[in-house]
Each structure stands twice: as structure tokens, then as C-alpha cells.
Amino acid sequence: MKKNKVAVSVFFIAFAVGLNITGISPVLGIVNEKYQQYGTSVVQLLHTLPYLLLMLGSLIVGWWTAKTSKKKILSLGLLIIGFCGILPFFSDRFYLLFLSRLLIGFGFGISSPLNAAVITELVEEENRAGYMGLHVVGMGIGTMIGNLVGGILSGFGYHFFYLVYMIAFLSWIAVQFLLPETPPTVSEKASGMKLNAIVYGLSAASFAHTLFINAYSTNIGIYLIQNITKDTTVTGIVTAVNAVFALLMGAFFAGISRLLKKYTVAVSVFAAAAGYGALLYIPGMAGVYLASACCGISLSCFMAGCSMRISVSVEPEAVAKANGIFSVVGGIGGLIGPVFMGNAASVMFGENTAMNQFHVACIGMTVLGMVMMLVVSRRRQSK
16 A cells, blocks of 8 residues: 555656656747747747756755655645746746746756655665656656647647646645655765765766757757647647657666666667657658657656666665756756757757757767767676
């Protein structure tokens, strides 16, 4: 009975955290046209702006778990996501949208690392892969609902999209009634909160992966409006495909990780490279759907694989801190992504366009995957 409650809690927390991937992607094309006086790069920044306070939340969450329970911190995080998410529904002023996107990041920053910490604390090591997969499934469903339902809601008026963030309040209710209360984390030894090379290496990989994977979410809506259709429902369906494949990978992650073992994370990076390649070289919606599916596979397996590796490479007391560092470094990649990718596209291909950013992301993911395969191979040979 306790395991069932933990599983449902993990799912609903991830359900709300999945909205961070959704961001404002289904309406980004419309928002870009509405606030065109600010420029495309600034509007794209609205999608990744949460990473700024996400990094702060992730950085302090390890320390915070020594002061209060994970359940109380998670409850606060989910309320922040809910209130900040729906705030732009009530006003279309740019500064309000900017502020809400900034503040919501703190909610995501303290919620996501703690879900992995909850799994590590309450689930035996041999069963964690399944729960990590459940975390990814929850994120996938949250992203899918955010994209699909959000896209449909925006058909009534783009500001109706923000009502989809009410999902966070549903997750808050689940945590209140189902998640067991645990005491603050207290390490009995000085080394209990220490991190290691695996944590820092995966964090560096997360920086690069987030940098390139966000090229999909910040550009796909703009690409569709400029080249295929202005129908936001289509954008919602396309981004929902991304979430569906992320969900499927989460559901089968335990088997995938057993099959690929330590190569799981590296293979997930190559999946994104293949997705961008499909978008670049397969015309029409076929390439778009393939890219959406591959990027969903990549994000799902990358996050679950890294979380699993981190959970078994440090002391249980350090998992929240380790996942916090992982989120912070990845958050930096997400925050600077639009500016970096725009400049890289201009320098490498002469113009900052969605297609040119997809080219940069394809190259970046391919190089990252090769580096990770090399590192894993050398590590195995040295043992």
C-alpha cells in the first residue's frame, strides 16, 4: 500500500514537472507575432527563462532538505508552478508574462530534483529503474497534456493556453494525501553529502544536451507557422507526439536500461541527432513528426538514465544535492540556449533561422554522443 502511494505521488509530481518542457511552446509562434517589437530571440527566451530561478531552486534544494521535509518543499514548489503558470491568463502585458515565466522556474527547480530524492529514499535500489521510468512517464504525460490540451485551449484565444497549468494544483492535492512525510535529511558522516566525477560529468553532458534539445521546443512552433500552418492545434499535436514518445520510453525504461546498460545515456543523445537529421532532410510533416518523436525519446532516456546513474553513484543523503547540481548545470544550457543557438546559426550558416538552428543542434548532438560513447568505452576498459 505504501509503495502504491509513493508511485502515485512520484507520477503526479512528474506530471506537473512535465509542464516545464511544455513551457509556452504551443503558443510560441503566436506570442512571437504578438510581441514582435521585442524580437524573436527575446520571445524565445520566455520559453527558457524559467531556467534562471530553476538553477537557484536546484542549487539550494539539497541544503533545504536538511532543514525541512521533502513533502513540504514539494508542496511549495507545486503551488508556485500552478499560480505562476496561470497568471498570464488574466493579463496579456509582456512584463507580467516575463515575471511569471521567471518565477515559475523556482517551482520547477525545487520539485524535479526532489522526485529523484524521494525515489532514492523510499525505494530499494533494485526497483529504482522502474520508478525513474515512472517519473519520466509522468513528465511525458504532463508534457503531452500541456501540449495537446494547451494547443486546443489556445484555439479559443491564445491566453486560454495558460489554464493548462492548473495541472500543478491536481499534483499538489496528490502530494498532500499520498506522499509519506519524512524527516529532514541528516547525514551521519561528513562524506555523506559529497559528490563525485560521475555527477559532474553527467552535469556537463546535461548542459550540452539541454542547449541543443531546446532548439526543438523553441523553434518548432515558429517553423510550423512560417513554413506549414498557422493552426495552433497542429503545433499542439506535433509537440504532443514528442511527449507520447517520451512517455513510451519512460514506461519501458527499465528494459531499455537493462539492454543498453551504461550506453543508455549516450544512445539517447544520438536519438536527438537522428531526429534533427530527419527534420532537415525529410520534407513536410513526416520529417516534423519524426523529429518530434526522436527528441522525445532522447529527452526521456537522457533524464531517466542520468537520474539512475546519479542515484547509485552517491550516498542516499546526497541524491537531492547531486540532482540539484545536475539541474543547475543543465539549466545554464537551457537559459543561454536561444542566444547561443541564434548566434551559432548566424556564424555557421549566415542567418538565424529555425532551420539553421536545427542544423547546429544536429551537429552538436552528434559530437556530444560521440564524446559520451568514447568516455563510457574508456571507463569500461580501465576496469
